[in-house]
Amino acid sequence: MNETIDYKKVTERIAEKFGAKVHSPEEPYGMLTLRTDKDSIIPLLQFLRDDEAMQFIFLTDVCAVHFPDKAEKFEVVYHIHSLMHNLRVRIKVALSGEPKIPTAVNVFKGANWMERETYDFYGVIFEGHPNLKRILNVDEMTIFPMRKEYPLEDNTRIDKDDKMFGRINVNREN
Amino acid sequence: MSKQDHIKHSADSLEKETITLNIGPTHPATHGVFQNIVEIDGERIVSGDSTIGYIHRAFEKIAEHRPFYQVTPLTDRLNYCSSPINNMGWHMTVEKLLGVQVPKRAQYLRVIIMELARIADHIVCNSVIGVDTGALTGFTYVFQWREKIYEIWEEVCGARLTTNIGRVGGMERDFNEIAFKKLEEFLRDFPKGWKEFENLLVRNRIFMDRTQTVPTTPEFALQYGFTGPNLRATGVDYDVRVMSPYSSYEDFEFNIPVGTKGDTYDRFMVRNQEIWESLKIIRQALDKLPAGPYHADAPQFYLPPKAEVYNNMEALIYHFKIVMGEIDAPKGEVYHSVEGGNGELGFYLISDGGRAAYRLHFRRPCFIYYQAFTEMVKGCLLSDAIVAMSSMNIIAGELDA
Numbered sequence: 001m002n003e004t005i006d007y008k009k010v011t012e013r014i015a016e017k018f019g020a021k022v023h024s025p026e027e028p029y030g031m032l033t034l035r036t037d038k039d040s041i042i043p044l045l046q047f048l049r050d051d052e053a054m055q056f057i058f059l060t061d062v063c064a065v066h067f068p069d070k071a072e073k074f075e076v077v078y079h080i081h082s083l084m085h086n087l088r089v090r091i092k093v094a095l096s097g098e099p100k101i102p103t104a105v106n107v108f109k110g111a112n113w114m115e116r117e118t119y120d121f122y123g124v125i126f127e128g129h130p131n132l133k134r135i136l137n138v139d140e141m142t143i144f145p146m147r148k149e150y151p152l153e154d155n156t157r158i159d160k161d162d163k164m165f166g167r168i169n170v171n172r173e174n
Numbered sequence: 175m176s177k178q179d180h181i182k183h184s185a186d187s188l189e190k191e192t193i194t195l196n197i198g199p200t201h202p203a204t205h206g207v208f209q210n211i212v213e214i215d216g217e218r219i220v221s222g223d224s225t226i227g228y229i230h231r232a233f234e235k236i237a238e239h240r241p242f243y244q245v246t247p248l249t250d251r252l253n254y255c256s257s258p259i260n261n262m263g264w265h266m267t268v269e270k271l272l273g274v275q276v277p278k279r280a281q282y283l284r285v286i287i288m289e290l291a292r293i294a295d296h297i298v299c300n301s302v303i304g305v306d307t308g309a310l311t312g313f314t315y316v317f318q319w320r321e322k323i324y325e326i327w328e329e330v331c332g333a334r335l336t337t338n339i340g341r342v343g344g345m346e347r348d349f350n351e352i353a354f355k356k357l358e359e360f361l362r363d364f365p366k367g368w369k370e371f372e373n374l375l376v377r378n379r380i381f382m383d384r385t386q387t388v389p390t391t392p393e394f395a396l397q398y399g400f401t402g403p404n405l406r407a408t409g410v411d412y413d414v415r416v417m418s419p420y421s422s423y424e425d426f427e428f429n430i431p432v433g434t435k436g437d438t439y440d441r442f443m444v445r446n447q448e449i450w451e452s453l454k455i456i457r458q459a460l461d462k463l464p465a466g467p468y469h470a471d472a473p474q475f476y477l478p479p480k481a482e483v484y485n486n487m488e489a490l491i492y493h494f495k496i497v498m499g500e501i502d503a504p505k506g507e508v509y510h511s512v513e514g515g516n517g518e519l520g521f522y523l524i525s526d527g528g529r530a531a532y533r534l535h536f537r538r539p540c541f542i543y544y545q546a547f548t549e550m551v552k553g554c555l556l557s558d559a560i561v562a563m564s565s566m567n568i569i570a571g572e573l574d575a
Binding site: 028029031033057058059060061063065066077079083086088090108109110112113114117121134135136137138145146152 | 226227230232234235236238239270271396397398399410412417418506507508509511518520522524532533535537541542543544545546574575
């Protein structure tokens with residue numbers, strides 16, 4: 001218990017247990033970032049949570065990112081935190097095809113609404129989730145609005161006339 | 175909720191049937207727009223469900239289409255009881271991405287603003303717990319202090335509630351004489367006012383009986399991702415200001431108050447105590463306030479002073495580029511969190527090298543811990559659940575983003 005744990009040790013311990021299933025460790029801006037696949041994510045979270053030495057007992061955040069140009073279009077990102085050693089780890093899971101991933105609710109109860117939010121905005125299906133339905137948007141909505149193909153403003157609206165204001169999109173075309 | 179087959183009546187149930195009750199969307203007890211549907215057996219809650227999203231404003235989507243400085247006003251509208259903390263958190267996230275080092279003076283000024291915001295946030299929350307238990311007096315006494323804090327912010331940035339305070343790279347201007355004077359007055363007079371409020375409630379028998387209810391355990395709180403005073407009330411001393419200090423918090427001496435039972439009273443007391451700690455931090459920051467510039471030397475991201483814009487070609491160019499959002503940010507991804515009024519407020523920012531965020535996710539503390547509410551109040555009295563709800567400091571703006 002007195003052992004100090006740093007990112008190097010965390011990576012080693014994970015490699016010992018999961019081998020090549022957890023790969024490409026990076027440390028952008030000082031946070032260890034690991035990648036894994038959707039079959040290993042739940043055992044990995046469970047292992048990190050229950051491991052006596054590391055104790056990543058706190059799930060900080062779950063969210064998704066959409067990359068329409070990549071083969072693996074969706075990425076689900078988990079941020080977990082070991083309060084004991086004050087270490088944060090980011091775990092990414094890239095999803096190809098229809099975005100489906102097992103739920104983390106059984107590991108961290110707090111994942112419930114975070115996963116619902118991710119589903120609501122990106123359409124990522126969390127398999128085994130007890131109550132996977134929309135949370136912030138209306139139930140009747142048919143799209144997943146945070147996906148990149150949906151523009152910020154509804155193009156079908158005719159009550160907005162931008163030509164007087166020259167409003168242009170600063171980021172990218174759409 | 176209409177099907178009642180799943181409900182088991184307890185042996186001592188007098189009613190033998192349950193009633194479905196809507197608390198919200200617009201109900202005085204919710205202090206914001208969200209709904210709780212509870213199934214009650216007499217006065218006891220059997221089960222419940224929360225519906226949120228009534229004021230969802232698509233901030234994350236908007237943020238993908240706006241230059242960084244235009245995201246600051248969006249963060250104002252998350253936890254609008256302490257918007258400066260959100261603003262600063264966002265600035266610090268962008269600074270981390272850009273690698274901008276903010277001068278000490280700006281960091282101290284930010285600490286002063288953030289701690290004032292924490293006090294304002296806790297004043298609202300704690301006095302409203304009083305209101306929900308039927309003690310309106312304390313609320314009417316302490317709201318003038320929030321007003322005083324707003325006056326200080328007004329001196330610093332010109333706004334009161336949705337402040338848009340500070341800039342990426344520092345503060346937009348230094349504190350003026352009047353701001354310092356008002357700060358000193360606040361530090362002199364507020365402790366007396368807050369003491370008066372504490373005298374009304376802290377050892378008040380009726381208040382204690384009403385609030386020593388709905389306890390939570392540390393295990394429960396950690397499982398559900400509690401942060402801030404709600405987590406500390408259960409006895410876990412997790413505070414972002416200490417665990418991962420930002421904006422020079424490591425320079426100050428302060429304590430992290432924790433509770434033991436995690437009930438409504440503990441949440442109230444932790445906030446009370448945090449106000450005293452915040453005052454200590456502000457005092458130290460004022461005493462140790464270093465001289466020097468109040469913003470970083472980052473011409474690409476920090477607006478030049480107006481006089482320069484009119485007289486200096488480079489300044490004019492930068493001014494134009496910044497205002498039009500024509501500056502590319504470096505590629506990268508950062509997670510930065512600050513201790514907000516009600517918990518760990520995180521910003522997860524992915525930049526693809528473009529002019530706006532590729533993806534920005536707000537880790538909104540009350541969105542994450544509010545999901546535990548219906549679980550917490552199961553088996554409690556309806557009136558206790560109402561007080562527990564206000565003691566959790568749920569801000570609808572933050573809940574719905």
